Amino acid sequence: MLLVRNGLLALVALVLLVAGGWTSWGSARYAMGVSGREHGTVKIASCDEERCAGPFTPEGKGRPRDQVSLTEAASPDAGERVTVALRPEGDRAVRTGAAGVLYAWVPFAGALLLASLVVAGGLRWRRTAWGMGLTGAALLVGAWVAL
Template sequence: MPKSSARTSSVRRSRARRFGESAYGVVLVARTGLMGLLALLLLVAGVWTSWNTARYAMLVGGEERGTLTVSACAGERCSGRFVPLEGDGRVRAGVSVARAVAPEVGERVEVVVKPGSADAVRTGAAGVLHAWVPFAGSLLLAALVVAGGMRLRRTAWVMGLVGAVLLAAAFAAM
């Protein structure tokens, strides 16, 4: 009786080849993990940087709120006279705000004065959007890392579009 050739179709690979395939899988997982950590680091840095200003623009509970009349701009800052909205604060002559959020000389803008300083942060939609610009930039950078390093193209497109929309909204609000 002839031997039956009912052997399965699996082919046994050599030990070196199996090790090479395993090592390649480990490298792929390590690359994806490292790129994920890099993207997370970029996003955390963006939120950290944005929150430094955004907390004053968004949460104006205990700070000095008022209007700033822009009188002069030099370098990165514009300064002017601060008049508080409520009776809590005092009128100040040398309060400054970032030039990017300041209107033309002679115009007024609503601001919050940072505690213990003469620096002000713009409030309202324009101030909040401007405060989150670093996060928008980190979204754009992280989208490149997610697309290139992690091969998650749809996720990267969403991240990039959210970052671009946030940047465009901040630009339009100014």
């Protein structure tokens, strides 16, 4: 019975980590430059509750766009320029650089924090849980400081 319980708790922790990693990878691959998309800068013109938008100027080849949008939380104030990579949709951008990469991995950081609670409370692997929790907290603090 103990083996089944530990197996189920390990599976829950693994599912949390995979879900957080999968969610983060959707934006992180563009922020880290793994996916070969257009890179350039956006001058933030306006922001609403969720997204900021502005004109896109490509680096090298590519076409300029009148308006692309990126997440408001990853955007600086209006009038500032930020380096971005375009997602496949073409009108959505992901911030690049250290701030963009850290912001993209925030869902994984949250998954690390949640999984650390399962690992500490259920599996009683306290050192592993501390490592996971501190790593998740460091990612969250790093993203908050970098933005």
